[in-house]
Structures are given as structure tokens and as C-alpha cells.
Amino acid sequence: MDEEQTATLRKxxxxxxxxxxxFVECTKFVNILNTLGQTFDEDELNERILEFDANKEGKVNFDNFCSIVMPFLEEDEDEAMHEELKEAFRLYDKEGNGYITTGTLREILKELDNKLTEDDLDGIIDEIDEDGSGTVDFDEFMEMMTG
Incomplete structure (x- = not known):
């Protein structure tokens, strides 16, 4: 969890x-997640609450609060990022072939980080395009962006 997330959760x-x-009352978790616009499984939420409110006090401190809420937040972030990457991939896969060329990938990488040298780019491309096909499919692209 980074500082920004911690600060947000503290608020x-x-x-x-x-x-x-x-302390925060355990009964408020449904409202909290709804307020954050998170989709969640109520049974899963209740299991997490039981896990972190082991003494059944009906309330949790900040650390336990974070432990209960974080998994529900992360899933959505990953999903959102997945969607954004899929969108980016689609933009570059203009013909809708399901892959982009390593040349296109080189341009994307240069845009993302203008400090990369040609050698850096060659190294990254060699690593991603393991089979040397000259193309990168969405899974390879995702692995590179999230790995």
C-alpha cells in the first residue's frame, strides 16, 4: 500500500x-465500500471482518480497517488498469489483428520513457518478443506493462 492510498484510507x-x-464499527463496512463505489461480495466482506475482528468487538482499528478494505480496492484498480491497457493496445492495433509490431511497441516505449536508449529498447523488445516474430500480442503487452 503506498502513501497516497494510506492517506486516502485514513480520511x-x-x-x-x-x-x-x-475504531470504525464493522457494521459500517458495507456503507464504506458503497461510498467508494466498490463492488464487493458481502459474504467475502463478512469473512474478512471476522478475520480481523477476532474478538467480535464489532469494531476495528485503522490497521485492521485497511486489511479489510484493501483487497476490495485493489481488484478494481487492477481491472481498471487492465481496461486502460486494453484500450491503449487497441489504439495501436489499428487493423484489429490482435497484435502490434515491435516497431510500434518501440514507439510506445519511447513515449512512456524518453530516457530509454536504442540499446535499452532493443533489450526490452528482445525480452518481450521471445519468439522473434516481430509482433507482440495483448498478453505479452500486458505482461510487459504490469510485470
Missing amino acids: IFQMFDQAKTG
């Missing part, structure tokens, strides 16, 4: 800990 925690007790 949310404080919003739901109006009495400033240092």
Missing part, C-alpha cells in the same frame, strides 16, 4: 469514526 476511516475513538 475515509476518520469520516466513519466521527466520535474519534480510533
Whole structure:
């Protein structure tokens, strides 16, 4: 979890800990995730709450709050990123062939990081295009962008 996520979660925690007790009621998790616009499985949520409210106090501190909420947030981020990458891939796969050429990939990489040298680019392309086909399919592209 990075600092930005921690800060955001702390704000949310404080919003739901109006009495400033240092705890959030477990009954508020459904509202919290709905407020964040997250889709979630209520059974899965209840299991996580039980796991982190082992003493069944009905409330959790900030660390446990993060442990309960984070998995639900990350899934959506990954999905959103997956969609964005798919969209980017589609933009470059103009003919809709399901792959882009390594030449196109080189241009994308240069746009993403203008500090890359030709040698860097060759190395990256060799690593991604393991079979030397001169093309990169979506899975290879995804692996490179997320790996």
C-alpha cells in the first residue's frame, strides 16, 4: 500500500469514526465500500471482518480497517488498469489483428520513457518478443506493462 492510498484510507476511516475513538464499527463496512463505489461480495466482506475482528468487538482499528478494505480496492484498480491497457493496445492495433509490431511497441516505449536508449529498447523488445516474430500480442503487452 503506498502513501497516497494510506492517506486516502485514513480520511475515509476518520469520516466513519466521527466520535474519534480510533475504531470504525464493522457494521459500517458495507456503507464504506458503497461510498467508494466498490463492488464487493458481502459474504467475502463478512469473512474478512471476522478475520480481523477476532474478538467480535464489532469494531476495528485503522490497521485492521485497511486489511479489510484493501483487497476490495485493489481488484478494481487492477481491472481498471487492465481496461486502460486494453484500450491503449487497441489504439495501436489499428487493423484489429490482435497484435502490434515491435516497431510500434518501440514507439510506445519511447513515449512512456524518453530516457530509454536504442540499446535499452532493443533489450526490452528482445525480452518481450521471445519468439522473434516481430509482433507482440495483448498478453505479452500486458505482461510487459504490469510485470
